[in-house]
Amino acid sequence: MTNRTPAQQLAENWNRVVDEVRQATEDAGRPVGDTVVIGVTKYVDAQVTGWLVDAGCQNLGENRPQLLWQKADELALDDSVRWHVIGHLQRNKVRRTLRYRPLIHSIDSPRLLKSVADESANLSLESHVMLEVNISGEDAKTGMTPDQIRSVIGDLPSAGIKVVGIMAMAGWGTDSKAAQAQFASARQFRDQLAAEFDLSLPHLSMGMSGDFVEAIAEGATMVRIGSRLYEGVVDIG
Numbered sequence: 001m002t003n004r005t006p007a008q009q010l011a012e013n014w015n016r017v018v019d020e021v022r023q024a025t026e027d028a029g030r031p032v033g034d035t036v037v038i039g040v041t042k043y044v045d046a047q048v049t050g051w052l053v054d055a056g057c058q059n060l061g062e063n064r065p066q067l068l069w070q071k072a073d074e075l076a077l078d079d080s081v082r083w084h085v086i087g088h089l090q091r092n093k094v095r096r097t098l099r100y101r102p103l104i105h106s107i108d109s110p111r112l113l114k115s116v117a118d119e120s121a122n123l124s125l126e127s128h129v130m131l132e133v134n135i136s137g138e139d140a141k142t143g144m145t146p147d148q149i150r151s152v153i154g155d156l157p158s159a160g161i162k163v164v165g166i167m168a169m170a171g172w173g174t175d176s177k178a179a180q181a182q183f184a185s186a187r188q189f190r191d192q193l194a195a196e197f198d199l200s201l202p203h204l205s206m207g208m209s210g211d212f213v214e215a216i217a218e219g220a221t222m223v224r225i226g227s228r229l230y231e232g233v234v235d236i237g
Helices: 006-027 046-055 065-075 092-099 110-122 146-153 178-197 212-215
Strands: 037-040 059-062 082-085 101-105 127-132 161-168 202-208 221-225
Touching: 006 037, 006 046, 006 065, 006 212, 006 221, 046 059, 046 082, 046 221, 059 065, 065 082, 065 092, 092 110, 092 146, 101 161, 110 127, 110 146, 110 161, 127 146, 146 178, 161 178, 212 221
Parallel strands: 037 059, 037 221, 059 082, 082 101, 101 127, 127 161, 161 202, 202 221
Antiparallel strands: none
8 A cells, every 4th residue: 555645645635525515515405516615725835735726626715915926926827726815905915916816705894895996997807806794793803794794885886896795704613503503694694685785696605624514504605625625734733
């Protein structure tokens, strides 16, 4: 029996996660392929990120814009791979980040939304974004309150952005039952917004390595998986 290389172990982990996401989607009564796996690369360098792409991951999520720039430049991936901004995006990093045409999940303030819209319009782009809701109500969590998001949607910039959904995270230390209840609240809030403002908001970005099954059960269309992918590949602490 031969030992697996780190790249082979990563591919095995990726396939296992994809299978689990597929099964959770089927169990939720939704079509296979309805849930996209975002491979979170904040833990790893460009080489390991490249292995993840080779394994089949076409959606890469970064928490820090500087790491996104670095890896995107080093890997020079083709258009079949899309970058996702899933962490806080500082306004002074918006312009450079937009060069990579990411889907921005983490719009957590009206000022950031305006900055992305203005910079996108200046570049003749339409950036797709999600509005991050602090569904758990924890002060330590980023994201806007539901009332803030309603206010933002009521006064959206006329050019530069398209809001395509809502991002949410379960509260720290919540068990699976509590996490699923919070994900259900996020889904219900998304549905209310869509009806109230006559918007198409197809995406729900919610669920991570420890709670993606619960998120999918409540309608997540994108799950952000990191640590599960790197077991036996790199030590992420």
